[in-house]
Amino acid sequence: MFDLSSRTAFVTGAGQHVGRAIAEALAGQGAAVAVNDLIGARARDVAESIVKSGGRAIAVPGDVTDLEAVEAMVRETEAALGPVDILVSNAGNSGATRAIPTQFVDMDPSDWKKYVDINFYGVLNGIHAVLPGMCQRRFGRIITIASDAGRQGLAMGMSVYSGGKAAAMGFQRSLACEVGPAQVTVNTVSLGMIPGDWDMGPPKGTPLGRHGVPKDVGPAVVYFASDEASWVTGQILSVNGGVYRNV
Ligand SMILES: NC(=O)c1ccc[n+]([C@@H]2O[C@H](COP(=O)([O-])OP(=O)(O)OC[C@H]3O[C@@H](n4cnc5c(N)ncnc54)[C@H](O)[C@@H]3O)[C@@H](O)[C@H]2O)c1
Numbered sequence: 001m002f003d004l005s006s007r008t009a010f011v012t013g014a015g016q017h018v019g020r021a022i023a024e025a026l027a028g029q030g031a032a033v034a035v036n037d038l039i040g041a042r043a044r045d046v047a048e049s050i051v052k053s054g055g056r057a058i059a060v061p062g063d064v065t066d067l068e069a070v071e072a073m074v075r076e077t078e079a080a081l082g083p084v085d086i087l088v089s090n091a092g093n094s095g096a097t098r099a100i101p102t103q104f105v106d107m108d109p110s111d112w113k114k115y116v117d118i119n120f121y122g123v124l125n126g127i128h129a130v131l132p133g134m135c136q137r138r139f140g141r142i143i144t145i146a147s148d149a150g151r152q153g154l155a156m157g158m159s160v161y162s163g164g165k166a167a168a169m170g171f172q173r174s175l176a177c178e179v180g181p182a183q184v185t186v187n188t189v190s191l192g193m194i195p196g197d198w199d200m201g202p203p204k205g206t207p208l209g210r211h212g213v214p215k216d217v218g219p220a221v222v223y224f225a226s227d228e229a230s231w232v233t234g235q236i237l238s239v240n241g242g243v244y245r246n247v
Pocket residue numbers: 012013014015016017018019036037038039042062063064065089090091092093094118122145146147148149190191192193194195196
């Protein structure tokens with residue numbers, strides 16, 4: 001079950017933390033993985049580590065907010081690893097490392113675009129680059145990493161980020177209707193809190209009593225990416241320790 005050895009995956013923002021764990025999980029099921037990150041050294045490090053473990057991977061550094069750059073990275077992936085069957089749009093930015101969360105009313109309007117660009121346009125760009133090929137081949141798995149901040153709300157000064165993530169979730173529901181007849185599925189994994197290089201404090205309201213770790217995310221992505229999930233589309237799965245409401 002969940003054998004991905006005939007598949008090629010493109011994972012954005014996969015140079016560290018959650019994206020890295022997703023790339024490693026897909027590679028662990030046999031997929032060839034194109035590891036994207038804005039920071040080239042991170043992407044190369046992950047790709048090298050997958051190859052060292054016996055997997056297939058290349059690094060495709062670049063900015064997912066730039067459509068032409070994404071198209072070029074997809075072409076490079078297809079030349080090296082074959083057509084992209086699985087797209088995981090993981091690159092995102094909440095601005096959460098700010099020491100003091102900024103309330104929307106205090107935010108500089110010139111900062112709004114940054115969060116919409118990465119969290120919504122980054123998703124649109126990746127999908128736009130791979131969708132024609134997927135529809136033509138009548139197979140595709142589009143998976144977006146969103147946030148419960150966009151699904152449920154979160155009182156942490158991330159309202160514009162939440163809006164960007166919610167836009168991606170609204171978009172995917174309609175896209176799933178458009179591309180379902182071509183046997184392309186479109187699903188979202190919506191995350192709860194997974195500490196990285198910033199302190200999230202103790203877990204609150206999680207029935208399972210802990211924050212997440214990056215390895216909690218990979219298996220959900222592997223499921224949506226699999227042949228076995230061929231009758232599942234337009235869905236949003238929260239991987240969040242069971243938190244029902246964050247606020
Ligand atoms: N960590 C959490 O608690 C949490 C919670 C909910 C949702 N998420 C979402 O999960 C995803 C991964 O989160 P994370 O915590 O691993 O983030 P992270 O900041 O640790 O890693 C994100 C990676 O994306 C890369 N990146 C940033 N901008 C990019 C761009 N324009 N093009 C290409 N790569 C870019 C960064 O260099 C970095 O390596 C994000 O979409 C995030 O919004 C995370």
